[in-house]
Amino acid sequence: MKNITITIDVEEDCPPMLTSTKGMEEGLPKLLDLFKKEGIKATFFVTGMMAEKYPDLITRIPKEGHELGCHGYTHARFDRMETEEARIALKQAGKVLRQFEKKLVSFRAPNLQFPAKYLKLLEKEGFLYDSSLAAYKPPFPRSRVEGKIIRIPATITSSFLRLPPALFLPLLKQAKAPVLFVHPWEFVDMSALPIRPDCKFNTGEKALQNLKTLIHASKAENCPFLTMEERASLEKL
Ligand SMILES: [Zn+2]
Numbered sequence: 429m430k431n432i433t434i435t436i437d438v439e440e441d442c443p444p445m446l447t448s449t450k451g452m453e454e455g456l457p458k459l460l461d462l463f464k465k466e467g468i469k470a471t472f473f474v475t476g477m478m479a480e481k482y483p484d485l486i487t488r489i490p491k492e493g494h495e496l497g498c499h500g501y502t503h504a505r506f507d508r509m510e511t512e513e514a515r516i517a518l519k520q521a522g523k524v525l526r527q528f529e530k531k532l533v534s535f536r537a538p539n540l541q542f543p544a545k546y547l548k549l550l551e552k553e554g555f556l557y558d559s560s561l562a563a564y565k566p567p568f569p570r571s572r573v574e575g576k577i578i579r580i581p582a583t584i585t586s587s588f589l590r591l592p593p594a595l596f597l598p599l600l601k602q603a604k605a606p607v608l609f610v611h612p613w614e615f616v617d618m619s620a621l622p623i624r625p626d627c628k629f630n631t632g633e634k635a636l637q638n639l640k641t642l643i644h645a646s647k648a649e650n651c652p653f654l655t656m657e658e659r660a661s662l663e664k665l
Pocket of ligand 1: 437438439499503537538539
């Protein structure tokens with residue numbers, strides 16, 4: 429690995445299956461504490477609504493050196509919105525999130541669904557980087573520039589980290605510059621809740637231990653932890 433980018437999509441618990449916010453109350457503080465202890469930086473893509481509801485937690489993100497990014501206003505999918513709705517959602521989210529961090533340049537759409545025709549809206553709202561593509565799904569997109577937006581795909585899906593480390597570590601080490609994404613709710617035990625099996629397996633303490641293992645393995649390779657913004661600026665060169 430040349431470098432690694434850890435991203436966290438900050439939202440309700442496993443949307444749209446649940447509307448609870450255990451991840452916000454229990455998972456997000458655990459993640460922030462872990463990153464602080466390990467001395468690493470990450471990028472948090474936060475919905476405007478979660479920022480309004482949990483201002484004290486969201487304040488910690490830029491204060492502790494992480495990048496604050498945007499994950500829409502609600503967790504509604506942009507591919508199901510008309511242009512005007514999409515424009516309003518981005519504007520509303522930007523307005524809320526910029527109260528926490530003036531420099532808001534990175535975006536990831538809920539469900540990694542963002543029609544290319546809306547990239548112009550991102551530009552207008554001052555975003556420079558988009559991480560709404562999934563490199564692990566056909567047509568397996570790579571980083572690219574579209575208009576003025578640099579698109580850096582997510583390369584590793586969140587449930588990957590909940591597999592046994594003996595399985596995910598070799599795969600991770602093969603990746604040149606992985607962009608991993610996780611959610612605060614994955615670090616809360618969701619096993620008793622009515623959600624899809626792939627969403628609930630190994631959630632809670634096991635997921636947290638696996639994340640620690642991943643961080644330590646990356647450190648052992650002297651692999652730097654980059655925020656989305658840092659990662660994207662390398663792409664420009
Ligand atoms: Zn999301």
